[in-house]
Amino acid sequence: MIQAPDLPLWAAIAVGFLVLLGASITLIGALGLLRLRNFYERIHPPTLGSTLGTGCILIASMICFSTLHSRPMVHEVLIAIFVTLTTPITLMLLARAALYRDRSEGSAGVPQDLESVSASDIQQFAPDQP
Amino acid sequence: MSTLFLALAITAAQILLAFAMGCAAFRILRGPRAQDRVLGMDALYLAGMLLLLTYGIQTGRTLFFEGALVIGLLGFAGTVALAKFLMRGEVIE
Numbered sequence: 001m002i003q004a005p006d007l008p009l010w011a012a013i014a015v016g017f018l019v020l021l022g023a024s025i026t027l028i029g030a031l032g033l034l035r036l037r038n039f040y041e042r043i044h045p046p047t048l049g050s051t052l053g054t055g056c057i058l059i060a061s062m063i064c065f066s067t068l069h070s071r072p073m074v075h076e077v078l079i080a081i082f083v084t085l086t087t088p089i090t091l092m093l094l095a096r097a098a099l100y101r102d103r104s105e106g107s108a109g110v111p112q113d114l115e116s117v118s119a120s121d122i123q124q125f126a127p128d129q130p
Numbered sequence: 131m132s133t134l135f136l137a138l139a140i141t142a143a144q145i146l147l148a149f150a151m152g153c154a155a156f157r158i159l160r161g162p163r164a165q166d167r168v169l170g171m172d173a174l175y176l177a178g179m180l181l182l183l184t185y186g187i188q189t190g191r192t193l194f195f196e197g198a199l200v201i202g203l204l205g206f207a208g209t210v211a212l213a214k215f216l217m218r219g220e221v222i223e
Binding site for chain 2: 002003004005006007008009012013015016017019020022023024026027029030031033034039042043046049050053054057058060061064065068075076078079082083086089090091093094096097098100101
């Protein structure tokens with residue numbers, strides 16, 4: 001299914017380059033999701049696709065529709081704002097849930113609580129201090 | 131000439147996004163724990179949204195944009211609900 005809108009040369013080059021760049025960045029993020037070993041490492045790479053990948057493809061879509069309809073069409077900004085607002089919320093909720101689950105099970109390799117680490121270090125290095 | 135270049139670029143981008151969806155689906159099927167599966171579902175929704183946007187560029191219709199917006203909304207709601215379920219064991223307390 002090879003087809004494309006009839007754009008002038010500069011717009012075609014810009015749209016093609018941005019679409020390809022955004023898709024490659026999203027694929028790199030998905031490969032990171034596949035390859036990294038730990039859940040707390042794996043939670044980072046999908047944000048590559050949700051920030052830079054989405055941004056590139058949305059800018060390409062804006063250029064394409066603005067050139068096709070010969071007036072500025074920026075309704076893609078809606079998706080950009082929405083994704084930018086929601087990605088940190090979902091991933092922070094998910095990381096907190098995973099931390100809670102891992103800590104309640106006492107499994108190994110869990111990031112430690114900063115306050116408990118500093119308290120135990122103080123007791124370790126200065127045992128006579130209360 | 132420019133149309134052919136654009137068509138090839140968009141098709142290549144769609145293939146790359148399909149591979150990204152495949153990676154996310156593999157993480158859903160294989161993920162050792164439940165939070166890995168939820169993370170894979172979030173990435174799958176995102177790649178699907180981007181794939182729909184590239185279809186919108188390819189056909190020149192704005193219909194696909196609304197579909198992409200709906201997919202983004204549903205992905206957010208689903209991931210938040212599943213994270214809440216993993217945290218508490220219930221979605222609405």
